[in-house]
Amino acid sequence: MSSKVTLFIGDLSIGGAERVTVNLANQLSENGHQVEVLVISQQGKLINELSPDVRLSVLPVNRMLWSIIPLAKHLRQSQSDVIIPMMAGPNILTILSRKISLTSPQVIVTEHINRTNNYHNELHDIFPKYLYKYADNVVGVSEGVTEHIKDWAKIDPDKVTTIYNPVVNEGITKISPQTPSEFKRNSKTILGVGRHTPQKDFKTLIRSFAILSKEYSEDVQLIILGKGECTSEYKSLAGRLNIREDVYFPGFVDDPFQYMSNADVFCLSSRLEGLANVLIEAMACGTPVVSTDCPSGPAEVLKNGKYGKLVPIEDPEAMKSALITTLENPISAEKLKKRAQDFSIEESTKKYEALFED
Template identity: 40%
Template sequence: MQEESKEKFVQWLQRHLAHQSDQFVAVSEGVANSVVEHVGVDREKVSVLYNPIPIPEVQEQAGESVDHPWTDSANLDVVLGVGRLERAKNFESFLRAFERVHTARPDTRAIVAGGGSKRTELERLAAELGIDDVVSFPGFVDNPYGYMANADVLAMSSIHEGLPTVLIEALACGCPVVSTDCPSGPAEILKDGEFGPLVDVDDDEGLAAAIQTTLDDPLPSDVLVERATDFAPAAVIDQYEAFIRNFVSVEDTNNLGSRSEPLSQS
């Protein structure tokens, strides 16, 4: 309920600031379309600029050790979930999908890294599904990239996103990914499934099938890493420079915050 109130407030604020802005900045095409729909501005006034992801730093931290017994076992396949344990991330669907995966593949384990208000509820669901002994909830972890580098697949089950950096970070770590085709960002990051399967939101069976397919036939890690570099600062900075040249005059540079409204949904 708190997230819904926050989202409604942000939309109200955007509508009331729209007439003061020459240009809006969205972090994905999906967010741009949402701005047009909910704020009521022309599409020409919305530019898409991806958030730059520090790929080298992510990869450096991915090389650090992880204190978890399942990531060190060559006999187990680890399905990883990373994110806030809140409704928007829909880890309920993740758990229901993993229950199907584990039934078919008893040597699989799931790690859900993150903190949030839904933890107790999710632990209860895992127990109801009979998978509480094969699902780990380590809570918030300082270095999720070490988990990504040691997981066999990262599964994102979100209901909505803006530009989910967790997918980009997992790719940077060479970790195969599957995701819901939620609004917005996953389809753009994964190029409509080229770099990881996309399934409908709340399609537990589809998510389970995508996880199993990826475990059976993962994309090569170098292919995943190469895709992640498309979101590195060096690749994104040219887009920001072009935006500034096109929409911000020299006189406006000192007032950039009042001339362009950055927008994201997460």
Template identity: 35%
Template sequence: MKITLVISSLAGGGAERVLTNMANYFSMHGHEISLLTFDDGRSPSYNITGLVKWNPLNISGVSRSIIEGIIKNLRHIYILRKAILNSSPDCVISFMFTTNIIVLMATRFLSCKVLISERNYPKYIRERRIIWIWLRKILYPLADHLVVQTDSIKEIFRSHNRSVQVIPNPVCIDPERIKDMPEVLLTTCNKIVAMGSLTTQKGFDILIDVFASLYMHYSDWNLIILGEGDLKSELKSRTRELGIEHAVVFAGWVGNPFSIMSRCDLFVLSSRYEGFPNALLEAMCCGLPVVSFDCPTGPRQIIQHGINGLLVPPEDKDKLKRAIQCLMEKKEMRECMGKNAKYVSKRYAPDKIMTKWEKLALGG
């Protein structure tokens, strides 16, 4: 079967990682895979196998006005349609909100099946994207299937498409990658680790404030933050204001986060909202106990409270502090939860998850 996958870029991010893994998995299971991205292809964050035909279209960019945006997007639709036709797909799979809309326009009246997927909690979209929100309501019904990651997101999109399917993210970590030497120098003290883009969504401002209040009494702990983003300077300044800059490591984007996470003691997800957090799954797969805000959506589906991690009310600094402190003080509890956490690798094994995608693509 010929499958064409479409996403804006292969920059570091959860959706990008999942789509890359999907491309590699399908290509190794006998499908002919084309991957179209809107970027220039200069700096992919994830590795693609040689079996996947990757075509970076170099059409991404920022528009300075609504008129310029309309003209650019019409051009994008034309270029994308031409690339899709050249790949002769039986099925097109698109990831991410605005990419889905452009794909639905580009595939209008083509004979191939079209699957679109929302990858985040939709209620936090900025108001200035009202035109895109309107287009989503108009165009999403044209897709053969709309894939989301949780039942609560399915309820939000129930009126957008006649076939809304729930497929969570897969997780699979090569044990050899865990054994690799970490890309950053790790201290011998106890370590909390967090991972994600340095944006408002991920709540690292909350985590830094909470860690600062804990560090006063637990100076043998450090905080390691993996990821890049627009708030990096602001977050670093905050650590200096709180006097903890020597105890917080901004490691940036790393190619192999698993070798770092597996050498830490505790993972914290401080997000204000998610779709289905890859970072949380990957930390648990590495055998880490986790503390997470019970934010929309994903953590509640992944974490069994008190068994493989702890859930706390969204954006509640005091309860986040108490949960982290509990695991800081109780090594046996950390070890027990970490052992239980590894079972997510069976619940969300690639074979289970990709089979669901394959059934939809083939005609399910």
């Protein structure tokens, strides 16, 4: 049965939840639903990846916090059957807006992270605890996140479902044969990808690489894609450790999968994740991976180490050892690609559709 579905997020700049929004919107549209992506700001490179059949709408506000009344008006006008907000801010505002809109779309809130941490806005940690119970369904993007929500927000367990993020499709595997210019010949390449924020903890990866580069028998280089508040700090750290010439910061790139497919190892250094989409994307490219055993996603993705080494957070020595082991004894590309298919866009979308009310 076809539904009218709205996905609500701040914008479509490059990020994990933003890419999930695009992937889910496109697949729902392909499956025959009438789909709208609602944003606060019409910006971000991922806008260009929306299907022409997906409608992009913009609320007339400058900040997410001011969107309650405009969102309530939009709900009355759009008459959507289902609204799926992405991340805590949109989740909170959607629940409140529905209450004052005098409409009754099914609200499926999505939680992308464990909220008992120090890396998020305090209001985003407090309000979900008391408001998520008013949603029709709550989706956790990993089993760890789901169990946390049940315990932390005291929600009826029957309302909470685990649906892995829609990450993998054929586009990831159709990689350009061209090698990015940053890759040096005859060097092993370690890759990190993500926003440059304290949560992603690329400082540990840089420190680990500094130790590895002194101990490893071959030439190595480190490439860290992305940008953020910590970029200048990372560059300074690499300079102080005398490895600046071997560490590259290309920023955000149009085709991160090209970098993943050419890297010898992908490393996730985060202190906290919900699922770790980039880990799955690297595996879909056939690239061996190393990850911190942070809450909540990596251990699930890697099946407790079956598909890649897990190391404690903020431990450069342990990370260095895992990277060397993986460089010398990589897991086969086919095994990694097969595991990544468990996070396909098609399967994830089917599980969202199963929640839609008749």
